[in-house]
Amino acid sequence: MSNLLLIVLMVAGGVAVALQPSINARLAEKVGFLQASTISFAVGTLVLLTISLITTQGSFKRTFEADWWQLSGGLFGAFFVTMTIIGVPRIGTTAVLALTIVSQLVAGLLMDHYGLFGMRGIPVDFKRLLGVALLLAGVALICRR
Template structure:
C-alpha cells in the first residue's frame, strides 16, 4: 500500500474520529453514558469480526501468544470513547478533539523518540518539537472560554 493511499485512509479515519464523539453523545442522551459506550464498541466489534472473517489474513488462534499489554488497546479505546461521550456535550466537539489531538501528538512524539513497543525509532528534533508545541498551544486556544 503506497503512502498517499495510507495518508488518505488516515485522513478518512480522522473524519470518522471527529464524528464519532458527537454521534455517541447523541445516543447517550437516549440510552445513557455507559450504555452508549457499550453499544459503540459492540457495533464496532461485530463489524470488525465480520470483516476479519471475510478479508482477514491473520488468525484468532494466535491470540494466546499475545502479551497481556497487547490486549489493552480495547480497554484504552473504551476509555477514550467513554470520555468523549462525557466531554463533547460539556466542552464541545472542537475542544474535546483539540485535547485529544494534542495528547496524541505529544504521546506519539515520545513513542517515536524512544522507539517504544518495538517500532522504528524516529529521532526527536527541533521541527517535531515546534510542531507538537504549536498544536498544544492551538489546542489550549480552542479550549479557552
C-alpha cells in the same frame, strides 16, 4: 496499498474520529454514557468480526500467544470513547478533538523518542518540539472561552 490510497483512508479515518464523539454523545442522551460506549464497541465488534471472518488475511489462532499488554488496546479504546462521550456535551467537539490530537502527539513524540513497544526510535528534535508547541498553543486558543 499505495500511499495515495493510504492517505485517503487516513483522511476518512480522521473524519470518522471527528464524527464519532458527537454521534456517541447523542446516543448517550438516550441510553447513558457507559451504555453508549458499550453499544459503540458492540457495533464496531460485529462489523470487524464479520469482515475478519470473510477475509483470508490473519487469524485469531495465535491470540493467546500475545503478551498481556498487546491485548490492552481495547481497554484504551473503551476509555477514549467513554471520555469523548462525557467531554463533547461539556466542552464541545472541537475542544475534545484538539485535546485528543495534542495529547496523542505528545505521547507519540515520547513513544518515538524512546522506541517504545519495539518500534524504531526517532529522537526528539527542535522541529518536532516546535510543532507540538504550536499545536498546544492552538489547543489553548480553542479551549479558551
